[in-house]
Amino acid sequence: MTDRSTQIAERMLSLRRIFAHHEAFGQLEEQFQVLLNRRWAEIAAGVSMEARGIAVIGASGSGKTTAVARLLSHTPGLICEDSKTSRMDIVSFQVPSPATLKFVGQTALEALGYPLRRERTEMTIWEMVRHHLQARQTLFLHLDEAQDLMRHQTPKMLQSVVRTLKSLMQTRDWPVGIILSGMRDLKELLNHDPQLARRFYPIEFTKLHSVTDGSRVARLAASYSDRAGLRERDLVQDQFAARLIHAADGEFGLVIELIIGSIEEALLSGDRCLDPGHFVRAFRRRSGCVDALNPFVAEDFERIDARALLQSEGLL
Ligand SMILES: Nc1ncnc2c1ncn2[C@@H]1O[C@H](COP(=O)(O)OP(=O)(O)O)[C@@H](O)[C@H]1O
Ligand SMILES: [Mg+2]
Structure with a gap:
């Protein structure tokens, strides 16, 4: 492994070892x-x-x-x-x-x-x-x-x-x-x-809900990105947290997995900022699905059955 990929692997490991209280x-x-x-x-x-x-x-x-x-x-x-x-x-x-x-x-x-x-x-x-x-x-x-x-x-x-x-x-x-x-x-x-x-x-x-848990989820993403040494961009914008919660089918652990996966996308691309684009790619990589079925892209994301997409890949 090169120095850079070793560093990324180490950073990812330290993120995966964090326990987020809830x-x-x-x-x-x-x-x-x-x-x-x-x-x-x-x-x-x-x-x-x-x-x-x-x-x-x-x-x-x-x-x-x-x-x-x-x-x-x-x-x-x-x-x-x-x-x-x-x-x-x-x-x-x-x-x-x-x-x-x-x-x-x-x-x-x-x-x-x-x-x-x-x-x-x-x-x-x-x-x-x-x-x-x-x-x-x-x-x-x-x-x-x-x-x-x-x-x-x-x-x-x-x-x-x-x-x-x-x-x-x-x-x-x-x-x-x-x-x-x-x-x-x-x-x-x-x-x-x-x-x-x-x-x-x-x-x-219980499942997370965008109305009651949206701001907490946005803060969670921000805090993980901070721990990874990244700045964040547009993660507090309207609907981002709702999309993230929906993509994780409202499950706390899956929200964290998506955040970590998106950080990995950012690190691998050499980006300094974590933004919604990394979440688009992380979901695409995990579920293998087209953008029309990607909750971080689709306009009417609430109709997408994210659990079914993740399940079809044997990820749940
Ligand atoms: N409190 C937490 N902090 C950090 N990561 C978590 C936390 N809870 C769950 N996760 C992550 O979410 C994923 C699913 O969690 P898991 O405990 O296997 O769920 P369950 O047993 O309910 O199916 C795991 O990859 C785990 O690392
Ligand atoms: Mg379990």
């Missing part, structure tokens, strides 16, 4: 801290009460996975894995496919550091999960893409998923809190059983 993340942090403090207090007092959970709900690209990862890596006092005591405060994994209870249990065991060596029944696997959660002193279990627990399940299987989640939170010796992150169907899973729903605190990563 309101839903603030709620997540606050609620998690409440549950964590409660659990720590119970452990210190030697009592065990039923644990609670948090459900992080939003569309793909809203930033759920990033937010939970940030939360778990930045909460003071959490021990991810201590080689001496084998303590593992948090166990986090993505729900496997197919999401049979047995396969989910097996994945949980792997995340706990105990991959199965031979075939076991579903019941034995979950007994092992419970045993290792206690041995590792795990406080919270995080299941990402948790809406998959719902997919293709018969009512009977769904009932056993719900029962398993509840029983983890209710285990007398060592109750474990649960964080579920996933898409809208996740709500259905929780609402399937009122007893489960009442144990979960829901946090929604």
Whole structure:
């Protein structure tokens, strides 16, 4: 690589490592801290009460996975894995496919550091999960893409998923809190059983809207461009933020990805200023679509289905 392209790659990396705070993340942090403090207090007092959970709900690209990862890596006092005591405060994994209870249990065991060596029944696997959660002193279990627990399940299987989640939170010796992150169907899973729903605190990563979030999104673009050492031009003009929000289908994470992609366009062209033209090119590059379907170009951009364009390229 030449010096210049190395520099650009480094700058891009540092942009991708920024975590942008947002309101839903603030709620997540606050609620998690409440549950964590409660659990720590119970452990210190030697009592065990039923644990609670948090459900992080939003569309793909809203930033759920990033937010939970940030939360778990930045909460003071959490021990991810201590080689001496084998303590593992948090166990986090993505729900496997197919999401049979047995396969989910097996994945949980792997995340706990105990991959199965031979075939076991579903019941034995979950007994092992419970045993290792206690041995590792795990406080919270995080299941990402948790809406998959719902997919293709018969009512009977769904009932056993719900029962398993509840029983983890209710285990007398060592109750474990649960964080579920996933898409809208996740709500259905929780609402399937009122007893489960009442144990979960829901946090929604709602869509951005140009009226309420336009100026914040324009500021976000400006602040990223500043971090990249670029000046900005015309990013506060009418409709720019609305176009950006629309191009990202209202999802916070996708807004950031588009901003970063546009900065890369500017840097690669050797431009000193970030302007709407870079966003046109970034969207074109990502979706491969013609200008008539590009929300940064089209006059009637609001009719464009940006999610469908990004999905057709397998980007969502
Ligand atoms: N708070 C954030 N700060 C910076 N980038 C973010 C943030 N949230 C999401 N992103 C970016 O947006 C993209 C999609 O986020 P992700 O967490 O995978 O969404 P989801 O899990 O909801 O589908 C990722 O590339 C991620 O880097
Ligand atoms: Mg995700």
